[in-house]
Amino acid sequence: MRKHLIFSCAALTIGFWALGFVHATGNKSTELKLKMTEITSLQQSLSGKIALAEEKKDQLEQKTRELKKEIREQNEQYKINAYQKAVLHPRIDYNLKLIQLLLGYITRLKYKIIYFQNGHDTLNFFFQQAQDDLLMIKTLNDLEIDKLIAQINDVLDEYIPETSKPMFDVNDVPLKDTEQIWQEIIQTN
Amino acid sequence: MGKETEIDLYNSDDSEFTFGEQTEDTVKGVLDERDYILPLKEAGAGSWGRPDAENSPDELESEIALETGDELNPDDSDSTVSAEDMPDETDILEEDNSDPAGSEADEAELLPEGAPVESKSGKTAAGEKNHGQPAPKKLPPKQTANQHPQEPKVQKNANRSASANKIISLVLIILIAAGFVLYYNPALVGLSKAAQPATPAPGDAVAPLATVPPTATAPSPASKRDQCVAKIEEANLLRNELLAKKEEIYELDLHYRSGIVELEDEIFQEIARDPTASYEAALKNKRIELNLRTIQRRLAYIQELARPAYWLDSGSEELFFLVRKARLDLQLAEIAGGIDLNKHMRHISAAIQKYRPSAENLAIDPLQSKPQPLETIWQQVKKKADNQAQVSQNPKDEIIMKLICAENYDRRAELTSISSDAARCLARMKGSDLFLNGLTTLSPDAAKQLFQWPGNWICLNGLKQLSPATAQYLFKWKGQWISLNSLDRFPPELAMHLLKWEGQQLELMGLKYSNDEAGQKTLKYLALWVTTGGKLFVSDKVRQEMENLM
Numbered sequence: 250m251r252k253h254l255i256f257s258c259a260a261l262t263i264g265f266w267a268l269g270f271v272h273a274t275g276n277k278s279t280e281l282k283l284k285m286t287e288i289t290s291l292q293q294s295l296s297g298k299i300a301l302a303e304e305k306k307d308q309l310e311q312k313t314r315e316l317k318k319e320i321r322e323q324n325e326q327y328k329i330n331a332y333q334k335a336v337l338h339p340r341i342d343y344n345l346k347l348i349q350l351l352l353g354y355i356t357r358l359k360y361k362i363i364y365f366q367n368g369h370d371t372l373n374f375f376f377q378q379a380q381d382d383l384l385m386i387k388t389l390n391d392l393e394i395d396k397l398i399a400q401i402n403d404v405l406d407e408y409i410p411e412t413s414k415p416m417f418d419v420n421d422v423p424l425k426d427t428e429q430i431w432q433e434i435i436q437t438n
Numbered sequence: 439m440g441k442e443t444e445i446d447l448y449n450s451d452d453s454e455f456t457f458g459e460q461t462e463d464t465v466k467g468v469l470d471e472r473d474y475i476l477p478l479k480e481a482g483a484g485s486w487g488r489p490d491a492e493n494s495p496d497e498l499e500s501e502i503a504l505e506t507g508d509e510l511n512p513d514d515s516d517s518t519v520s521a522e523d524m525p526d527e528t529d530i531l532e533e534d535n536s537d538p539a540g541s542e543a544d545e546a547e548l549l550p551e552g553a554p555v556e557s558k559s560g561k562t563a564a565g566e567k568n569h570g571q572p573a574p575k576k577l578p579p580k581q582t583a584n585q586h587p588q589e590p591k592v593q594k595n596a597n598r599s600a601s602a603n604k605i606i607s608l609v610l611i612i613l614i615a616a617g618f619v620l621y622y623n624p625a626l627v628g629l630s631k632a633a634q635p636a637t638p639a640p641g642d643a644v645a646p647l648a649t650v651p652p653t654a655t656a657p658s659p660a661s662k663r664d665q666c667v668a669k670i671e672e673a674n675l676l677r678n679e680l681l682a683k684k685e686e687i688y689e690l691d692l693h694y695r696s697g698i699v700e701l702e703d704e705i706f707q708e709i710a711r712d713p714t715a716s717y718e719a720a721l722k723n724k725r726i727e728l729n730l731r732t733i734q735r736r737l738a739y740i741q742e743l744a745r746p747a748y749w750l751d752s753g754s755e756e757l758f759f760l761v762r763k764a765r766l767d768l769q770l771a772e773i774a775g776g777i778d779l780n781k782h783m784r785h786i787s788a789a790i791q792k793y794r795p796s797a798e799n800l801a802i803d804p805l806q807s808k809p810q811p812l813e814t815i816w817q818q819v820k821k822k823a824d825n826q827a828q829v830s831q832n833p834k835d836e837i838i839m840k841l842i843c844a845e846n847y848d849r850r851a852e853l854t855s856i857s858s859d860a861a862r863c864l865a866r867m868k869g870s871d872l873f874l875n876g877l878t879t880l881s882p883d884a885a886k887q888l889f890q891w892p893g894n895w896i897c898l899n900g901l902k903q904l905s906p907a908t909a910q911y912l913f914k915w916k917g918q919w920i921s922l923n924s925l926d927r928f929p930p931e932l933a934m935h936l937l938k939w940e941g942q943q944l945e946l947m948g949l950k951y952s953n954d955e956a957g958q959k960t961l962k963y964l965a966l967w968v969t970t971g972g973k974l975f976v977s978d979k980v981r982q983e984m985e986n987l988m
Contacts, residue, residue: 301772305770322953325953343758415773418776419767419770419775420776
């Protein structure tokens with residue numbers, strides 16, 4: 250009777266150990282899968298942001314081309330070479346100011362596109378690592394993932410707020426000198 | 439319920455009270471009534487200042503006897519105690535008791551016939567006495583009428599109570615009626631009644647409602663973006679208005695310039711009669727003098743028109759810039775921060791305010807402008823006339839013109855210039871085609887004669903320039919086909935005359951595309967002429983630009 254009791258206790262203890270081990274392994278897999286889901290979601294957001302920024306950049310570039318064309322036409326009509334004379338014509342003056350603004354916006358958008366693209370690529374890198382680690386956990390039943398999780402969290406923490414923030418501030422754009430813009434336009438005429 | 443039980447016990451001993459089948463009902467009625475009486479009695483006890491009397495069985499018995507006596511009187515229905523009557527009766531009691539001096543007498547009056555009229559102390563004694571013999575006290579009035587010597591007094595009390603009830607009821611009815619009357623006629627007491635909305639009868643024609651201003655159901659306030667878009671639209675409308683006004687000024691300018699050309703042509707004719715005439719001599723010719731003065735005035739007008747035209751141009755350009763800038767920020771609103779739409783609206787509003795066309799902004803004063811001296815104008819006109827005369831002094835042309843007037847048209851294509859007389863002769867030529875490709879100039883006078891020719895196709899491919907005055911006659915021609923392939927410019931003032939032409943085909947293969955304002959206007963006029971059915975031959979480049987406009 251006593252022997253039977255001892256065996257029962259031992260079996261129970263082993264059972265608990267095994268369950269605990271399986272549970273811990275399952276936790277790691279789940280955590281990794283959760284992070285992978287978060288990565289995918291953020292990547293989608295970033296892709297959307299990149300596409301939007303590209304679209305806007307193209308629109309702004311098209312607008313810049315139109316404004317430059319107008320300036321060239323005005324230049325042909327009035328035969329102006331000097332910047333000081335050019336800005337006396339309202340259309341040329343206003344168009345130069347608009348181009349100045351557009352170039353500033355385009356610069357900011359280009360920077361943001363690169364930034365988002367970097368984020369997307371970084372997330373892709375960690376996603377692949379998470380995939381590999383997940384396979385490893387399935388095979389070997391265990392793997393250290395805390396460092397990876399921390400790295401993923403760092404990237405998520407950096408980029409998730411960026412997806413809900415404006416891409417740039419219109420009051421903080423680099424403004425190119427209008428005379429320089431004018432010179433570039435007439436040189437490419 | 440405890441009190442009901444107590445009362446039952448008292449009544450169970452009342453042998454005289456039980457007469458036939460009515461007994462049970464009566465007692466039940468008494469018990470029911472007691473339920474009403476009790477709270478009143480408690481209130482009465484308080485007012486009377488007899489808290490100890492409340493639990494006195496004698497007093498309870500007296501009360502029951504009073505009530506029973508009233509109820510058992512079958513002849514006097516008014517004396518029946520009901521829930522509605524009870525407060526009235528209590529009120530009467532209270533009114534009676536309000537006089538402390540007479541309270542004792544009143545109390546005695548209210549007591550039933552079985553209770554002897556005596557003082558409070560006597561009453562207590564009677565109560566004690568009646569405890570042993572309760573039956574005689576609870577006899578109904580009718581039963582005791584023949585037995586009791588005080589029966590008329592009790593009857594009188596009952597009648598008085600009934601009368602009081604009647605009076606109170608009557609007063610209440612009157613008050614309610616008065617209330618109704620006053621409610622519907624508040625003017626009787628100097629009040630006014632709130633006006634009720636008139637409900638039209640079903641058959642009545644309902645008058646159409648006046649338009650209610652939308653403020654009553656105002657929609658939610660427009661968003662800042664919507665406001666900005668509305669402001670942009672407003673700016674666009676104003677810009678279109680400014681551009682239209684600018685176009686009007688341009689056409690007016692053109693009109694004056696065409697008029698000057700016509701006047702110059704008239705002066706040319708006068709000069710042709712006396713080519714050596716000096717300025718002083720010319721002024722003696724009234725026609726020349728008046729024409730010069732008209733040219734002078736028109737030049738002043740043209741000069742003055744420049745100011746409002748510039749103002750309109752500045753306004754339209756500034757508005758265009760602000761609109762473009764605001765649209766740019768609106769376009770970026772979803773991705774960029776720091777966009778201040780209020781600032782855009784402020785700037786646009788200021789520009790709208792500044793450039794709204796008004797009589798003050800567009801006013802001109804030609805009298806204040808410094809007119810060009812008549813002598814200067816005369817010298818310019820004389821110079822043009824001399825140039826024209828030199829052209830027409832080609833000896834070969836003189837010979838050909840003589841031949842033409844002799845109805846020999848063989849060498850007509852060699853003409854480089856043509857006089858008015860020769861043109862008149864040439865117009866008599868029969869045929870469908872007239873090729874005058876050697877002509878490099880054509881005066882308005884000659885044109886006036888030449889374009890009387892009744893043919894179908896005229897070729898003037900040697901003409902490098904065409905004055906508006908000449909064009910005026912050219913496009914009055916009745917023919918169908920004109921070739922002007924050497925003209926590289928076709929100013930809008932010529933194009934305006936073209937629109938009046940009834941012919942079908944025009945060749946302008948030498949026309950060069952110009953992106954200046956005049957060039958764009960020319961294209962617009964040409965495109966308009968094409969849309970009215972004209973067939974135009976121009977270079978591919980010009981056609982492409984025209985199609986872009988169309």
